[in-house]
Amino acid sequence: MPANSSSPGTFMVRKLSSIFSLSDEEKQALHDLPMQVVPLERDQDIVRAGDQPSQCCLVLEGFTYVYKLTLEGQRQILALHVPGDIPDLQSLHLKVVDISLAPIFPCTVGFIQHEDLRRLYERYPRLTAVLWRETLVHASIHREWLLNNGQRAAYARLAHLLCELLMRLSAVGLVENDTFHLPVTQSELADATGISSVHMNRVLQALRADGLIETQGKQVHVLDLEKLKQAGGFDPLYLQLEDGVAT
């Protein structure tokens, strides 16, 4: 690992290099990307639908999510992002973004200029594939969510979502003893799974009653991962993780 392993880009490099072996030079180039580190406020969209951004957002600490609204104002959360993710990398090639991106407070992100990214992969062509791949994995997660939200009952949907978060947070080293920090509201979980917040509350209680999870404040402790996977019909293939756990 390069010398500056505590630079803002650490999670990103860790994540990208875990699935595509990079040379030290390429890793260093990623670390050296100019980045504007910004701690975000509550209720402040990072990107708004209709924007034409000239930069991308890298999650450094905490979570972000992308969402869309129907004309009637119902919110669907389309994806959650963990440290190391670049939620709006697609804006590099799609002029107008059609989604909104918001942080889950507290959250710190790094803004990277599109032109710096383009310079990066023109100089290191293999990094094109790495970044492209990053967008493809997010598309793969979208597909799994379509299956999850379209074909599974509410209980299974939540179980599946929790399995996914456990795996993705493990991959960047943010899980200990099957426990992770998840500072989202029940209403956000509901909008991610396409159920009402009242029902989300009941489903959470059911998962607790069945001994699959335990929550303390915003900590989620998975008590029985095997049962949780089974309940959600979870198969991690779609996450395209190589080994699954960061060192």
Added chain:
Amino acid sequence: MPANSSSPGTFMVRKLSSIFSLSDEEKQALHDLPMQVVPLERDQDIVRAGDQPSQCCLVLEGFTYVYKLTLEGQRQILALHVPGDIPDLQSLHLKVVDISLAPIFPCTVGFIQHEDLRRLYERYPRLTAVLWRETLVHASIHREWLLNNGQRAAYARLAHLLCELLMRLSAVGLVENDTFHLPVTQSELADATGISSVHMNRVLQALRADGLIETQGKQVHVLDLEKLKQAGGFDPLYLQLEDGVAT
């Protein structure tokens, strides 16, 4: 348009160049891609979940769709593809595909070797962005489907899906007088929108009764596009079409 405008790749070139102005040389390179043209049989998957393909599939005539199954065997259709689409372009960078790809009979596709695609965009770097962009647009459609299937009632879901198909088929010149050919079963429409086939039948009848559409065999005739868009809360931004209609 290059001389061989009736080559198998015509729809693809038409589609890709409509959103990213290409030089004649780049268009010609796309036309010249080696391709194995295959008319498909009924009930024959093109790609199966778990495969590690060394080629991509370009839709030439008809439709294809990707789907996933839950462990209980329920099918969710994740995307529909029209001529010019490359449904499994992601396999270029994701080793194991996690989805299955199937044709809607009758259907003809062209298989393009991954190495030929790589050679193409190494020689014409701007085409990297074009292909990357293609995968990003599909991801954008996935997001809209998540919103559609998660937040809208069945009637609106179907209206939205029909609007999308009308726009995408228009973009490749396959719509005349607001009429297009859609050789899918009601059961497939149901699995795409996450409702039961019985209910899909009723929703279709409702759309017909309300005078929004008319069907004759597998032809769909949109009678009132404005009302259909309104019913589905349809906003075409996510399709990232430049002008929307092919010449």
Added chain:
DNA sequence: CGCCTAGTTGAACTTGGTCAATCGGAGTGG
């Protein structure tokens, strides 16, 4: 202490699912 947000609970209600039977049209073999 009071406010505000998120979480929790109960009860009535609705959308859409399930089951089961029937219809209809296209292809097939006699």
Added chain:
DNA sequence: CCACTCCGATTGACCAAGTTCAACTAGGCG
């Protein structure tokens, strides 16, 4: 040409998961 078969479309009756509305509780913070 006709009977047979098969698959998809259609219909009706009943059922259940999840929504909606409304009230109430609990925790964090100025």
